Every structure is written in C-alpha cells, then in structure tokens.
Amino acid sequence: MLNDRSPAFSQDCNECPIRHRAVCARCETDELARLDEIKYYRRFEAGQTVIWSGDRMDFVGSVVSGIATLTQTMEDGRTQMVGLLLPSDFVGRPGRNAAAYDVTATTDLVMCCFRKTPFEDLMNRTPHIAQRLLEMTLDELDAAREWMLVLGRKTAREKIASLLSIIARRDASINLRSATGDVVFDLPLTREAMADYLGLTLETVSRQISALRKDGVIALEGKRHVTVPDMTRLLEEAGDDADGGVFA
Amino acid sequence: MLNDRSPAFSQDCNECPIRHRAVCARCETDELARLDEIKYYRRFEAGQTVIWSGDRMDFVGSVVSGIATLTQTMEDGRTQMVGLLLPSDFVGRPGRNAAAYDVTATTDLVMCCFRKTPFEDLMNRTPHIAQRLLEMTLDELDAAREWMLVLGRKTAREKIASLLSIIARRDASINLRSATGDVVFDLPLTREAMADYLGLTLETVSRQISALRKDGVIALEGKRHVTVPDMTRLLEEAGDDADGGVFA
DNA sequence: CCCATACTTTGACCCAGATCAAGAGCCCCT
DNA sequence: AGGGGCTCTTGATCTGGGTCAAAGTATGGG
Structure with a gap:
C-alpha cells in the first residue's frame, strides 16, 4: 500500500498526508520513493505532549489521524491556542531548530514524520516540495488571520x-x-x-x-x-x- | 544602482526588498537580472487603498518605504487589523487571484511590484525564490500566532x-x-x-x-x-x- | 459497587473595557 | 483671523464576560 505510486494513490492517500499534500502528483516517482524511505511514524496518547515550546525540534511531519493543538503560554499560566492540527495538517519548520509553541495531542494521535536534515536535503532537490509547503503555509496564515478577527472583535x-x-x-x-x-x-x-x-x-x-x-x-x-x-x-x-x- | 549585482548589494539593498529578502545572494546573477526586468514601482498616498478584499489581485510585491495595513471587516463595520506591512515585508499570494483582506496605505507608500504571471514563471525556474518566500511566510505565521496570544489573553x-x-x-x-x-x-x-x-x-x-x-x-x-x-x-x-x- | 478524578453546568457577583458624551489641540483652507 | 475637519483626551456610566463557588455527571479503578 505505502509503495503504491499510481496517480490515483497520490490523490487519495490518507496514510501519509505529507506525500499527498506536500508533494502531490507533480514530483517524479523517484522523489516519492525517497520520501517513503525517510519517513517514520510516531504515536501519541491523548494528553501527551509532542514537543515543548523552545525545545529542539529535529523533525517535521503531518498528522495522519487524531488531533493536536499548538499553544502559547505566558509565565503566569495564561494560555492561548494558536493552531489546531487536524489530519493532513503539517507542523514543523525547515531551517529552524527550536519549536515556537507547545504541541499537544488532544486525542490519540499518529504523525508521519521526517527527520529534518534528510527532509531539507530532499526539499532542496525537489522544488515542488517547497512550493507545496509554501501553499500550505499561506493557507495557515490566512486561517490564522481569520482567527485574529474572531479573537479581537x-x-x-x-x-x-x-x-x-x-x-x-x-x-x-x-x-x-x-x-x-x-x-x-x-x-x-x-x-x-x-x-x-x-x-x-x-x-x-x-x-x-x-x-x-x-x-x-x-x-x-x-x-x-x-x-x-x-x-x-x-x-x-x-x-x-x-x-x-x-x-x- | 539597480543593476549592481555585487554580493554587498544584495545584502544591503533597500531599493528592492524582494530582491534582498526573497532572493538573496543564493540565486544566479541571471535570475536577479530577470527580477529587475519584470519589477515596477507603485506609489500610494496616506489613506489610499492598495486593494480591497475580494478584488482581483494580479500582482505581488513588497514595501519599499512607508507603512501599509492588512485589515478584515465584518458587515456591521467591526474591523480587525491582521497585519502590519513595514519596509521589506512581502504581500500577495502566488497561485491565488483574490485578495483576502483590505490593504491600505497608512503613510505615503512605495511598493516594488511584480505582475503575478511572470513572477510565478520566474519562481518555477528559480527554486530559491519559493524557498525564501516559504521562510518569509513562516515568519509571518509565527508573528500572526504571537499576535493571537496578544489578542486572546x-x-x-x-x-x-x-x-x-x-x-x-x-x-x-x-x-x-x-x-x-x-x-x-x-x-x-x-x-x-x-x-x-x-x-x-x-x-x-x-x-x-x-x-x-x-x-x-x-x-x-x-x-x-x-x-x-x-x-x-x-x-x-x-x-x-x-x-x-x-x-x- | 463505591469512590476518586476529571469534566461540565449553573448561579451570584464584580470589574476591565465598551459606550456615550464633551471638549481640547492641530492643521489646512479661505 | 476664523472656521471646519480631524485626531486625541478625559469623564461618567454601563455591561459582557471574568471570577468565585458549588453542585451535577461521566468514567475508570480498586
């Protein structure tokens, strides 16, 4: 299943969203195979923390199933959720090592991860990955700005x-x-x-x-x-x- | 001045921020020259609207001097500013035609613009542009999320x-x-x-x-x-x- | 089966910030 | 100089949502 590289698969894939969402059918078969080689899965239980803000984050990845939240906390404990990760959402930042917010699983969670270095290497050799990530990030930015209207007004x-x-x-x-x-x-x-x-x-x-x-x-x-x-x-x-x- | 392609220039350029911030010294000289070929400047007076939310937006660009704001408005007139564009900030979205928010000049404003189609063509042929735009967009996303904490808590x-x-x-x-x-x-x-x-x-x-x-x-x-x-x-x-x- | 723990609902009261209102300072125009 | 717009400040009052408190409801463990 995971090695199926037909166009239909890259359309329908729920198993490995980064493959579907970040790469899509535009990249060559070889690059898709490379993504499969370096990916791995991580499982978290409801309530478990994926990563703390400020910690070293040596991977990027996307949600396969379950729900995670991104939150920021002030010293006095006031907390603001700044993002909601649903299946197929991407998290992590090529080119930066520290997490900017706490990431927490609110339900049982499965993530499809890539260690940062090989992912960046692959991204450098595969322009469509950066372009797809750009589109996804712009979508997130629009969503964040829409949420600013909700929070402020x-x-x-x-x-x-x-x-x-x-x-x-x-x-x-x-x-x-x-x-x-x-x-x-x-x-x-x-x-x-x-x-x-x-x-x-x-x-x-x-x-x-x-x-x-x-x-x-x-x-x-x-x-x-x-x-x-x-x-x-x-x-x-x-x-x-x-x-x-x-x-x- | 605008044709100077020395490394020092691409570090210090205030004249054309997209060149400095989106392209930097990593791209080949030819591509920088191409950017110069397709760019043009637009001037706005304080208070003037650059573009209305929902309007067709056939350019992308960055602020050279002055300040612009991104705002969202509800039907009843409540408005929320969702972004502040200072010199060197980029605005516009490759791959989408409608503006998502009102862009307004709050001071006299000069923008360095690129028509969307040639810019996208250039981006497709110049991977570093997409990568640099990705970095800039991730920065904006972090800033937007930090602002969510301000607004919410x-x-x-x-x-x-x-x-x-x-x-x-x-x-x-x-x-x-x-x-x-x-x-x-x-x-x-x-x-x-x-x-x-x-x-x-x-x-x-x-x-x-x-x-x-x-x-x-x-x-x-x-x-x-x-x-x-x-x-x-x-x-x-x-x-x-x-x-x-x-x-x- | 009962208790502990975590989540949720509801009530009573209070306060930070909104709303309404009145001026004050400033700049430009005639 | 004098007015007409602006922007900004300050006061008085009101209110939406916060705070504090208590009780209701699942759920799982012993």
Missing part, C-alpha cells in the same frame, strides 16, 4: 459559533449527514481547550453553548456530540459573510 | 505595551538611540488604527497610553513621538518573556 457567542463552524467544516465526519440533512459531529476539544482557542474562560464557553442549544441553533447529545439542524443559521450566529462555503 | 495595558515593543523593534528609526540610550520612534498609526490592531476601542488605547506615560514607562512629545527610557520595563509591561531580544 467577536462576542463570546459569535466565537463559539465560529469554532463550531470551523470544526464542522474540517472534521472528517462532517461528510456524514443524517437522513434529514443535519450536520453532525463530535467536539474534539474539552470546554477548557475551546476556551483557550477562543480567548474565553471555560465557564463562558459552557454558558454560550447552553445558550445556543436553548435557542435551537445546535442540539447536544451528551457533552460532545453536536447536531446542527441549519448550518446557515450557525454561520449567521458566527457573524460570517453569508456565502456559506461548502454548506451553501 | 492580554490586558489592554499589556496590549499597548506589546504594540509599542513591536514597533520599536521593527521601526527603522529604532537604530537611532538618543545620547542617553533611550529608544525613540514615531508611532506610524492613529489611535484608531492601534485599536483595530489590538481589538480595543480608541478611547481605551488613549487611556492606556496616558497611563503608561504617567507611570514613566514611556514619554510622549506631541501625540506620536515616543521615548522609551527603559526597554526592559516596557517588555515587562507587555508580559513578554524577559529575554529582551535585540534590547537585552
């Missing part, structure tokens, strides 16, 4: 609705809609982690989720399982431009 | 101190210290623009600046000219890790 309710929209949009299980067309997914984060993402306290997160439930914007089963009967309504609550994206 | 006073630190660090005139070692610079933004960067109101910005002045953290001459007698103190006020960076 949105109300607590809008923040929650924005987070739910993003998770709905990106969570793989979103592809499964119920018979009635509802959007259904599981929250991969605790209330505290959501608070850290949104610049709120966990109490406010809890209150706003309750409020959205009372107002019929979402339905909850247990603490984590969310049903969105009307995605357009949720996007309105988030204060987003009403284009609706994939849900239009 | 810092108090108004800390936000102001953080902004002043960043401007002090990046403003070219910082290199000029007064005889006593004070750090001196001009604020390139109105109170309202600072508020939009920090997720505050302009009244709060004004009050916090007054408070910092009263407490002797900064001194003001007129509305815009700032003197910082003790940079370490300012960084403490910003809640930053006390490494001090260039000011240590």
